[in-house]
Amino acid sequence: MTIDSDAVRHLSEASVSVELQTEDMTLNIGPQHPSTHGVLRLVARVDGERCFDVHPVIGYMHRGYEKLSEVRTYPQITTIVNRIDWVSGYANEIPFITAAEKLMGLEVPERAQYIRLILTEMARIASHLIFNASYPLELGAATPLFFALRERERVLDLLESVTGGRFHPNFNRIGGVKPAYASGSTTRKLLQDLPAGFFAETRVAMDKVLEAVDELDALVADNEIIVARTKGVGVLPPEVAVAYGVSGPNLRASGVAFDLRKTEDYLPYDRFDFDVITGENGDCWDRWHVRLLEIKESVKIIRQAIDTIPSGDLQAKVPKVIKVPKGETYVRAENPKGEMGYYLVSDGGQGPYRLKIRSASFSNISILPWILEGILVPDIIAVMGSLDFVLGDVDR
Amino acid sequence: MPSWVTDLFSNFWVSLTGKLLLVALLIPLVGMVIGFAEMKLSAKMQYRVGPYFAGGRWGWAQLIADGVKFFQKEDIIPTDADRPVFKTAPMLVLVGTVALFVVIPFGPNLIFRDLDVAVFYALAISSLSTIGILMAGWSSANKYSLIGGLRAAGQLIAYELPLVLAVVGAVILAGTMSLQGIVQAQIEAGYPYIVLQVIGFGVFMVAALAELSRIPFDMPIAESELVMGYLTEYSGFRFLFFFLAEFANMFTLSAIAATLFLGGYWLPGVPDDVLEFAGPIILIAKTFLLVFAMIWFRWTFPRFREDQLQRIAWVWLVPLAIFNIIATALLKVIL
Numbered sequence: 130m131t132i133d134s135d136a137v138r139h140l141s142e143a144s145v146s147v148e149l150q151t152e153d154m155t156l157n158i159g160p161q162h163p164s165t166h167g168v169l170r171l172v173a174r175v176d177g178e179r180c181f182d183v184h185p186v187i188g189y190m191h192r193g194y195e196k197l198s199e200v201r202t203y204p205q206i207t208t209i210v211n212r213i214d215w216v217s218g219y220a221n222e223i224p225f226i227t228a229a230e231k232l233m234g235l236e237v238p239e240r241a242q243y244i245r246l247i248l249t250e251m252a253r254i255a256s257h258l259i260f261n262a263s264y265p266l267e268l269g270a271a272t273p274l275f276f277a278l279r280e281r282e283r284v285l286d287l288l289e290s291v292t293g294g295r296f297h298p299n300f301n302r303i304g305g306v307k308p309a310y311a312s313g314s315t316t317r318k319l320l321q322d323l324p325a326g327f328f329a330e331t332r333v334a335m336d337k338v339l340e341a342v343d344e345l346d347a348l349v350a351d352n353e354i355i356v357a358r359t360k361g362v363g364v365l366p367p368e369v370a371v372a373y374g375v376s377g378p379n380l381r382a383s384g385v386a387f388d389l390r391k392t393e394d395y396l397p398y399d400r401f402d403f404d405v406i407t408g409e410n411g412d413c414w415d416r417w418h419v420r421l422l423e424i425k426e427s428v429k430i431i432r433q434a435i436d437t438i439p440s441g442d443l444q445a446k447v448p449k450v451i452k453v454p455k456g457e458t459y460v461r462a463e464n465p466k467g468e469m470g471y472y473l474v475s476d477g478g479q480g481p482y483r484l485k486i487r488s489a490s491f492s493n494i495s496i497l498p499w500i501l502e503g504i505l506v507p508d509i510i511a512v513m514g515s516l517d518f519v520l521g522d523v524d525r
Numbered sequence: 526m527p528s529w530v531t532d533l534f535s536n537f538w539v540s541l542t543g544k545l546l547l548v549a550l551l552i553p554l555v556g557m558v559i560g561f562a563e564m565k566l567s568a569k570m571q572y573r574v575g576p577y578f579a580g581g582r583w584g585w586a587q588l589i590a591d592g593v594k595f596f597q598k599e600d601i602i603p604t605d606a607d608r609p610v611f612k613t614a615p616m617l618v619l620v621g622t623v624a625l626f627v628v629i630p631f632g633p634n635l636i637f638r639d640l641d642v643a644v645f646y647a648l649a650i651s652s653l654s655t656i657g658i659l660m661a662g663w664s665s666a667n668k669y670s671l672i673g674g675l676r677a678a679g680q681l682i683a684y685e686l687p688l689v690l691a692v693v694g695a696v697i698l699a700g701t702m703s704l705q706g707i708v709q710a711q712i713e714a715g716y717p718y719i720v721l722q723v724i725g726f727g728v729f730m731v732a733a734l735a736e737l738s739r740i741p742f743d744m745p746i747a748e749s750e751l752v753m754g755y756l757t758e759y760s761g762f763r764f765l766f767f768f769l770a771e772f773a774n775m776f777t778l779s780a781i782a783a784t785l786f787l788g789g790y791w792l793p794g795v796p797d798d799v800l801e802f803a804g805p806i807i808l809i810a811k812t813f814l815l816v817f818a819m820i821w822f823r824w825t826f827p828r829f830r831e832d833q834l835q836r837i838a839w840v841w842l843v844p845l846a847i848f849n850i851i852a853t854a855l856l857k858v859i860l
Contacts, residue, residue: 156668164749178672178831267749269740269828275571354741354827506672507830510750 156180156506160189164267164510167520171497171513175506183501183509185494190524198484203229203303203451206484210471211297213488214522217256217465218297219288220249225484226301227395228460228473232453233303238442239397241305244323246396247331247434248288248300250427254338255284256465257378257420257427260517264417265349267514268358273349280341283334290324303451305444328435335428342424350418359413363500363512366411373499374492377467379516382419383411389463396462401433413515420517452479466490466522490522544637548626552619556772557588559816563772564588566817567824598761605666606758614664615759615766617657622770624650625777630705632790632804633797643704644696647781648689651736654770655681658738658745661767662755673754676831677738677745683838684735690846691728694853695785698722704781708789717788721856724849726786728842730815733778735834737771739819741826742834779815780808787811 156175160168168189174182194213198206210225211218223245230237262277285295292298292307300307349355365375367383380387388405390398406422408415453475461470467489474483493516501509561576564587568575580586602611628643630636640646655677662674695718696702699710711717719726735742746754756767783789788811790804800807829837 154668156672163752177675265827269743269747269749270826271567272571272824275573279572352827354829357833358827358830505830505832507744507747507750507828514749 153181158509160186164514165520166263166513166518169494169513169518169520169523171501171509173501173506173509178506179503180501180506180509181503183498185497187491187494187520187523190520192521192525194525195484195486198481200480202479203453203481206480207301208297208299210486211299212521213486213525214256214464214466214469214490214519215296216259216519217252218294219252219292219300220256220462220464221469222299222301223249224395224460224462224464224469225471225473226303227462228458228471229303229451229453231458231460232456232473232475233447233451234454235304235445235447237305237445239439240441241443241445242397243434243438244291244306244443245301246398247431247438248291248298249396250431250434251284251288253427253465254424255281255288257424258284258338258341260420261345261349261417261424264514264517265355267510268355270349270352270355273345276341276345276348280338283337287327287331287334290327290330302444302447304447305442307443331431331435335431339425339428342421346421350421356414358507358511359417359515361410362413362508363504363515364410364412365496365500369499370411370496373496375467375496376492377464377489378406378419378423379416379467379493379496381406382408382415384409389461389468393461393463395460398430400437401430403430413511416515416517450479452477453481461487464489466517466519467493486525488522488525490518490520491525494518494523548623548637551626552623552773553592553769555776556769557592559772559775559820560588560591560768561585562813562816563820563823566820570821570824592765595762595765598764600761600763601758603666603758607664607666610660610664611758612763614657614661615763615770617660618654618770619766619773621650621653621657622773622777624653625774625781628704629777629780629784629808630708630789630804631808632802633800635790635804636705639703639705642702644692644702644707644785647704648685648692651688651774651778652681652685654774655736657770658755661759662745665755665758667758669751669753669757670755673745673747673751673757676747677755679831680735680738680742680745680834683835684732684842687728687838687842687846688732688736690843690850691725691732692785693846693850694718694722694725697850697853697857704784704789708784708791711788712791715793717786717791719786721853722786722849724845725853726782728846728849729782729786730818731837731842733782734819734822735838737774737778737819739771739775740823741829743828744831744834747828775816775819776812779819780812782815783808783811 153174153176156173157170158173159165159170165171170186170189172184172186173180194209198209201209206225207222210221213221258277258281262274265273288298289295292300365379365383367385370380370383371385384407386405386407391405403426406419406426408419455475455477457472457474459470459472461468468487469489470487472485472487473481476482496516497513500512504512565575576584576587578584579590602608625647627637628640628647630639658677659674662670662677695707698718698721699707701707701710738745746756756764759767790800790808792807795803
């Protein structure tokens with residue numbers, strides 16, 4: 130005979146208070162809920178406001194991209210990977226394209242690499258600004274949303290002016306990038322690969338973004354209530370974060386200076402001067418603040434890149450029908466949400482034999498049961514928001 | 526005025542009907558004005574335009590359109606809901622608000638009923654709406670509603686005490702619990718009581734915000750946590766009742782604060798005969814000043830956590846209010 134431990138616990142409680150029988154409540158947060166960033170479902174067992182067991186349920190948004198990419202050609206797959214983490218669609222393309230290029234042994238022209246780098250950092254700014262917009266909203270402050278989204282619009286406009294898309298640019302080609310007006314006249318294509326005035330507009334936009342970051346810092350960071358709600362809440366110790374495979378700003382907020390931009394060579398980040406921002410306590414406040422400061426670092430990188438961008442080709446010589454030689458490789462990159470990697474296995478055909486996607490949010494939310502144990506119901510939202518995940522990135 | 530008109534209005538039933546009609550019209554009107562102000566002010570703070578098209582100019586008809594929309598909605602009652610309680614809750618919330626209008630003096634002679642224990646009455650009635658909220662939370666058969674309702678109950682217990690204690694200072698100074706009497710006492714003293722009751726006023730406003738469950742104390746609703754708290758299962762005109770009650774409650778509590786601490790319908794230097802007809806305008810102006818502050822807080826502050834709210838109430842507000850009472854009592858003896 131098995132003994133139900135819960136039943137025993139209830140019996141022991143019942144003997145203490147015979148008149149007032151209490152019961153744990155199972156609270157189903159999501160899949161339809163204002164702060165689950167899509168369709169995450171948390172099954173929380175709560176005792177009043179105290180929740181002692183959280184069980185995340187994922188998969189509501191599974192679109193089968195890994196399987197789908199087995200029946201697509203390489204150029205077609207960039208449209209799919211755009212939609213994994215849709216908040217920073219552009220950044221998703223880079224590791225995949227780099228993986229294919231690595232197997233083909235292609236040398237990507239410098240200018241194309243610089244353009245990729247600039248746009249990746251813009252995607253990072255856009256993603257972090259979305260976080261800075263939605264996080265105070267989850268804590269109840271509605272107004273910072275508009276401050277952050279207004280600046281994000283400037284960045285998205287720039288992205289759109291180059292790629293033609295705001296969320297899903299689909300801009301990278303194997304061996305380089307697609308020029309902005311490639312479908313237009315040939316002379317234009319030769320004269321300008323980036324739209325006219327792009328650099329000047331970028332400089333202006335970056336100044337505005339920096340202003341907005343300072344404004345958000347003053348508006349949110351010094352707010353007593355924000356500090357009361359986030360300081361010391363949801364502390365993630367570095368060893369636990371590493372053990373769970375947490376990456377990106379969430380890991381750096383715990384004090385681990387791990388940034389793939391510094392260690393990997395998928396884009397020429399080693400030529401630029403920027404800092405790896407780390408937090409001290411690994412609490413919600415640190416996770417929020419690390420992202421805010423990372424915007425500044427991205428602005429720094431973009432400014433250096435547009436000052437030093439070399440001229441030259443945008444596209445390496447590639448055959449008309451792209452076939453990737455037999456082999457396998459793993460390329461990982463620092464996405465705005467964390468480490469994003471593609472394990473590409475090719476059998477020499479026009480599409481991959483197998484494409485394993487390692488997305489940042491999936492590993493990041495694996496910490497949820499650990500970090501939400503014994504927390505208050507309002508803090509569930511505060512912690513969940515601070516991890517900054519996107520459900521498309523979790524389920525793929 | 527011809528004599529038959531005066532006769533007509535001195536008839537008890539006629540004047541009662543007139544007063545009831547006035548209140549019945551006043552509450553939706555006040556609710557709409559504040560709701561519209563909230564829309565426009567929040568838009569201003571967020572670089573938006575707000576309502577724009579309804580009614581042609583500034584979107585002035587937006588809330589009328591919203592009200593009509595609410596009446597068209599299907600009235601959904603969950604299967605597991607406790608039907609009678611579920612249906613009574615919105616009415617009870619609104620009743621508390623309506624009953625508050627009775628004791629607010631809008632002018633020297635413009636008051637529905639000048640009770641001797643008006644302050645006591647107002648504070649007791651204002652907590653009635655919380656019982657409605659608790660009923661709504663319990664009867665909805667929804668876990669979010671339940672948590673929201675219980676949070677509202679916890680909030681009521683924590684904030685009723687500072688609210689009552691904050692008022693005591695003004696009552697001591699005036700020597701009466703009648704709101705009309707308190708205004709008269711301020712006129713005689715020649716200054717509004719906020720001069721001496723800064724702490725009392727501050728505590729009252731914070732407690733009133735908690736009582737209204739508006740940000741930073743909106744845990745019973747807490748959209749990002751509890752979906753819509755005790756309102757989750759309500760739709761159509763029942764939902765509208767809650768909304769109307771919230772805005773009207775903002776008005777009444779601000780009006781009581783204005784009466785107790787800001788001199789009510791009186792402005793220094795305005796002669797008595799002018800007060801007769803300017804009184805309501807002055808009171809409403811003062812009230813809207815306080816309502817504006819509430820809207821301002823709503824759109825600039827985040828939300829506290831429930832345990833932090835309790836902490837503020839018991840560790841800060843109650844001792845502050847008691848200190849204020851002792852200081853006021855000493856002052857009264859010395860003066």
